[in-house]
Amino acid sequence: MRASVLLEAETLELQERAVPVPDPDQVLIRIEAVGVCGSDVHFFHEGKLGDWEVTEPLVLGHESAGVIVAVGSAVDPARIGERVSIEPQRPDPTSRESLSGAYNLCPNMEFYAVPGVDGAFAQYATIQSHFAHRIPDHVSLEAAALLExxxxxxxxxRKAGFTAGSRVLITGAGPIGIVTAQVARAYGASEIIVTDVDPQRRAQAERFGATRTIDALTEPVGNLGLDVDAFVDASGAPAAVRSGFGEVRPGGTVVLVGMGPTEIPLPVSTIQNRELVVTGIFRYNNTWPLAIELVASGRVDLDALVTGRFGLDRVADALNSTRDPQTLKSVVTPNA
Known part of the structure; x- marks a missing residue:
């Protein structure tokens, strides 16, 4: 099979590799669509992300979907031919975190496209059968990849407590901010306020459910009196993170999602005086059934996020495309 392999920062090589053989509990998937994530972009341009550093060849890509073409000895062969979305992780089932249900926090996690574990910018990949989620026939494989x-x-x-009537502030109108706005709408939020410095991204946010957008360069976020129930930072920008705290009502929730600097100052007195709940997001657990339902029912539109498609020989172009503010989701099609 062909695979796009990151050798070091800014250096990709299209290689011929053996098709992986599934373990007894795994399935082999012909990869049809892979979304480009911000983590892929960081690894490509910088050769690292947070505490992870690329020290040996690595296949990037973890937002993926395809068709099962073979199964391990412990998997029902009737699954061959299924169209599936890949939950790209392999936790240790005996860890304390996995046993409690928070398997995303397993310290022994093997996750696609993190140094030491190859991802899905390849024609084939394997995953445990229970993390190959079957999708309805009317859901596209591109949408299936973006279930991640x-x-x-x-x-x-879930962390922010979105519910009917919620008032939500989201800073950053990139892919995660846009998808979070769609989820807030699906959950019944009455106000979905999205900030971004780029007018094109703000316009996209309005297409996907924002009830109001704010230009953070011209409006003083932090002093607008928005009084929201939940603030979600999807930008990672320190200024955006700090400003959002000032718009949360007493007893509200702050969820940090965007990838930014390792450390930033936070308004501790605001957190204390308003008794804000501040938390982060590290991937996900037990989300795919709901994700499939939201897309299958039409309450979330993932197909409309796709703004570019690239073959396996153009992965670098796909990764660089994220610099264009009009890009929402670039998709790599390894078997096209």
Whole structure:
């Protein structure tokens, strides 16, 4: 099979590799669509992300979907031919975190496209059978791949407590901010306020459910009196993170999702005086069934997020495309 392999920062190589053989509990999937994530972009441009550093060849890509073409000895062969969305992780089932249900926090996690574990910018990949989620026939494989970022938004909604009538502030109108706005709408939020410095991204946010958008360069976020129930930062920008705290009602919730600096100052007195609940999001757990339902029912539109498609020989172009503010989701099609 062909695979796009990151050798070091800014250096990709299209290689011929053996098709992986599934373990007894795994399935082999012909990869048809892979979304480009911000983490892929960081690894490509910088060779690292947070505490992870690329020190050996790595296949990027973890937002993926395809068709099961083979199964391990412990998997029902009737699954061959299923169209599936991949939940790209392999936790240790015996860890304390996994046993409690929070398997996304398992310290022994093997996750696609993190150094040491190859991802899905390849023609084939394997995953445990229970993390190959069958999708309805009317859901596209591109949408199936994007169930992964949708799962991040669902995990965010759970932490933020989105419900009917919620008033929500989202800073950052990139892919995660846009999908989170869609989820907030699906949950019945009455106000969905999205901030971004780019007018094109603000216009996209309005297409996907924002009831109001704010230009953070011209309106003083932090002193607008928005009085929201939940603030979600999907930008990672320190200024955006700090400003959002000032718009949360007493007893409200702050969820940090965007990838930014390792440390930033926070308004501790505001957190204390308003008794704000502040938390983060690290991937997701038990989200795929709901994600599939939201897309299958039409309450969330993932197909409309796709703004570019690239073959396996153009992964670098796909990764660089995210610099264009009009890009929402670029998709790599390894078998096209």
């Amino acid at each position: 970022p949708l799962s991040v938004a669902i995990a965010t909604a």
